Amino acid sequence: MTYDFGPFRYDAEQRLLFRAGEIVPLVPKAADTLHVLLERRGRIVEKAELMKLVWPGTNVEDVGLARNISLLRKALEDESEANPYIETIPRRGYRFAAPVSTPGLPGARPPALRWHAYRRWLILLLCVLGLGGFVHYQFYVPSRYLPDGGRSANLAVAPFECLCPGMDGDGFSQGFNEVLAASLSKLNGVQVVSPGTVRRYQRAGFSMALMGRLLGLEVLVEGTIQKLGDRLRTSVRLVDVRSGKLIWAEIYDESAADPGIAQKNMALAIAREAGARLSVSR
Numbered sequence: 001m002t003y004d005f006g007p008f009r010y011d012a013e014q015r016l017l018f019r020a021g022e023i024v025p026l027v028p029k030a031a032d033t034l035h036v037l038l039e040r041r042g043r044i045v046e047k048a049e050l051m052k053l054v055w056p057g058t059n060v061e062d063v064g065l066a067r068n069i070s071l072l073r074k075a076l077e078d079e080s081e082a083n084p085y086i087e088t089i090p091r092r093g094y095r096f097a098a099p100v101s102t103p104g105l106p107g108a109r110p111p112a113l114r115w116h117a118y119r120r121w122l123i124l125l126l127c128v129l130g131l132g133g134f135v136h137y138q139f140y141v142p143s144r145y146l147p148d149g150g151r152s153a154n155l156a157v158a159p160f161e162c163l164c165p166g167m168d169g170d171g172f173s174q175g176f177n178e179v180l181a182a183s184l185s186k187l188n189g190v191q192v193v194s195p196g197t198v199r200r201y202q203r204a205g206f207s208m209a210l211m212g213r214l215l216g217l218e219v220l221v222e223g224t225i226q227k228l229g230d231r232l233r234t235s236v237r238l239v240d241v242r243s244g245k246l247i248w249a250e251i252y253d254e255s256a257a258d259p260g261i262a263q264k265n266m267a268l269a270i271a272r273e274a275g276a277r278l279s280v281s282r
Contacts, residue, residue, distance in 0.1 A: 183270070
């Protein structure tokens with residue numbers, strides 16, 4: 001709160017006196033005295049009350065209060081008897097007699113400050129909405145080349161773990177994922193996330209479940225591949241992204257004599273059965 005009188009402005013919160021924008025030096029007790037008089041402007045403040053408020057819990061003689069008033073009058077250049085700021089009431093106390101205006105009322109902000117505060121919140125809200133729209137567009141709005149996803153199943157093939165001694169397990173697993181994703185993408189009503197996108201999320205440290213939620217997927221295809229003698233065994237699972245529960249699981253065996261043929265045969269069989277399961281669930 002501020003008090004304006006004559007060429008002066010008193011900032012009650014900071015206990016500072018200004019004249020034409022410049023600080024007028026005041027000792028702390030003189031500032032406290034001015035504060036009390038301004039709060040009770042227009043009425044007599046008894047000496048005992050004034051000393052109690054300025055020097056709480058301390059016994060002070062009248063001479064100490066008089067010295068404070070003198071310092072305050074010098075700071076206000078208030079030493080003439082005509083129209084004084086501080087009026088002496090003989091044998092009683094003092095009164096702040098000059099007209100005072102209070103442009104800063106408690107709990108109220110000037111309109112300009114209120115508008116600046118509202119504008120900051122409005123800008124923040126617009127930024128949040130804009131960011132939300134950008135994320136939605138980048139992650140969830142398909143391109144015009146994809147069919148409408150009203151009744152389609154959005155899925156991704158998680159990297160299959162290859163437990164195949166004597167084989168290039170990583171290479172076989174990546175090749176199998178590519179063939180399986182291509183086979184699934186040919187099914188009606190199925191939209192498949194690119195295996196390259198899945199690998200990028202995996203390299204960034206995202207779990208497949210979190211990736212599924214970020215991409216708005218419904219189903220993950222996951223599993224393992226094992227080499228058992230001259231056979232390749234693939235365990236495959238369809239997993240509901242939201243609940244983590246199994247939709248379907250199966251085991252497929254193929255000859256390991258030709259890994260390329262084994263990849264293709266297992267991918268076609270899995271895609272055929274997965275497509276049937278997903279069409280039933282829809």
